[in-house]
Every structure is written in structure tokens, then in C-alpha cells.
Amino acid sequence: MSLKKIKYRGIILSLIIPIIWIGLIYILYGRYASRSVLEIDPQISLTNSNEIIIRQEWRGLYLNGEKIGYSHTILKTGAGYRQGGYEINNEAYLTLNLASTRQQISIKDQSMLNSDLRIRAFQFAIDPGNNPITVIGTLGQKLLRLHIKGADSDNVQSIPITELPVSPEVVNLILLKDKFPIGKKYQLPVFDPNTMNIGHLEVEILGKDSD
Numbered sequence: 001m002s003l004k005k006i007k008y009r010g011i012i013l014s015l016i017i018p019i020i021w022i023g024l025i026y027i028l029y030g031r032y033a034s035r036s037v038l039e040i041d042p043q044i045s046l047t048n049s050n051e052i053i054i055r056q057e058w059r060g061l062y063l064n065g066e067k068i069g070y071s072h073t074i075l076k077t078g079a080g081y082r083q084g085g086y087e088i089n090n091e092a093y094l095t096l097n098l099a100s101t102r103q104q105i106s107i108k109d110q111s112m113l114n115s116d117l118r119i120r121a122f123q124f125a126i127d128p129g130n131n132p133i134t135v136i137g138t139l140g141q142k143l144l145r146l147h148i149k150g151a152d153s154d155n156v157q158s159i160p161i162t163e164l165p166v167s168p169e170v171v172n173l174i175l176l177k178d179k180f181p182i183g184k185k186y187q188l189p190v191f192d193p194n195t196m197n198i199g200h201l202e203v204e205i206l207g208k209d210s211d
Contacts, residue, residue: 051078069094084115090169103129111167118164124193165191165198180205
């Protein structure tokens with residue numbers, strides 16, 4: 001084989017490989033993009049090509065008008081999520097003055113959601129600077145099982161449930177997914193990992209803001 005043919009073959013391969021890669025990205029992107037009102041600038045995950053990051057939000061956290069921290073929320077979906085489910089990850093970092101001491105607190109929450117945004121499993125961790133706590137939760141049809149681990153403790157609790165709860169982080173997404181139907185009332189069971197309890201949140205869509 002001549003040097004000229006080898007050179008041409010190398011040029012062709014260098015062109016074909018990027019085209020194939022772009023084609024695969026386009027197919028994967030097209031499969032999940034532009035299908036849900038939950039999506040904001042969907043992106044393919046750099047660490048997992050089967051994952052689509054469909055929504056990211058950054059929020060400042062304020063107390064009495066003073067910024068005390070921020071949070072970052074990511075909503076994912078993709079080929080590896082069963083029955084069109086989602087994964088939502090939230091990280092929050094706060095700095096508070098407690099008893100004349102400046103204390104930094106980190107909170108991390110990862111939840112696996114069904115297609116209707118109800119929780120089916122989660123992991124919650126809070127680190128107030130000492131004695132960090134991790135809670136792992138799994139949900140069945142009638143039972144919420146919690147595994148709570150601290151620096152000096154490790155125990156399991158079970159909470160009876162009548163329906164799958166939602167995370168506080170997705171209440172606004174449920175309303176968004178339903179397109180904020182005016183006049184509709186919601187009664188949502190909400191699991192609060194800070195108190196390890198399920199409460200009920202009532203929301204009514206009164207109307208649209210004219211501003």
C-alpha cells in the first residue's frame with residue numbers, strides 16, 4: 001500500500017469518526033430533548049452519555065434580607081431511568097451565626113423519582129460542622145423505610161404511608177408539569193428529611209399574575 005493511500009485513509013477516518021460521534025449525540029439528544037415542559041436547555045451528561053440533564057437551577061438563600069448561602073438543583077433523565085423516571089440532586093450551603101459562632105452547613109439530597117415525580121428512593125445528608133447525618137430511604141406501596149446513620153448512631157425506622165410522597169424540591173415542578181391549571185387544588189404528601197416526617201401541603205392555583 002502506497003504512502004499516498006495510507007494518508008488518504010487517515011484523512012477519511014479522521015472525518016468519519018467525528019461525524020459518527022455527532023450523529024450518536026444527535027440521536028440521543030433528540031430522543032429526550034424538547035419532550036417536557038420541565039426541560040431548560042437539556043444537555044448530555046459528560047460523565048454518562050445515557051443521561052440527560054434536563055434542568056438546572058441556582059438559587060440564593062436569604063434570611064431577613066441577608067444572603068446566607070446558595071443551592072444548586074439538577075434534574076436528570078435518560079435511557080437508564082426506568083419507565084420515564086427522573087433523578088433530582090440538590091446541594092445547599094449555608095453560613096449561619098448560631099450562639100455567636102459562625103457555622104457552615106451543607107445539605108445534599110439525591111432522589112429517584114417516578115414519571116409523576118413521586119419519590120421511590122432517596123439519600124439525604126446534612127453536615128452542620130459536627131455530627132453529620134445521612135438518611136437512606138426506600139419506599140414501597142405502604143411503607144417508608146429509613147436507615148439513619150450518624151457519628152454515634154445507626155438505626156432503622158419504618159413509617160406507614162398511604163401514597164408515595166413528593167420531595168419539597170419538586171412541588172414547583174409538579175405545578176409546572178400540569179401547566180398551573182387555574183382553580184385546581186392540590187393536596188400533596190411531602191416528605192421532609194429534616195424532620196423525618198410526612199406532612200401534607202395544600203396548594204390552590206388562584207390565577208395568573210398580571211405583572
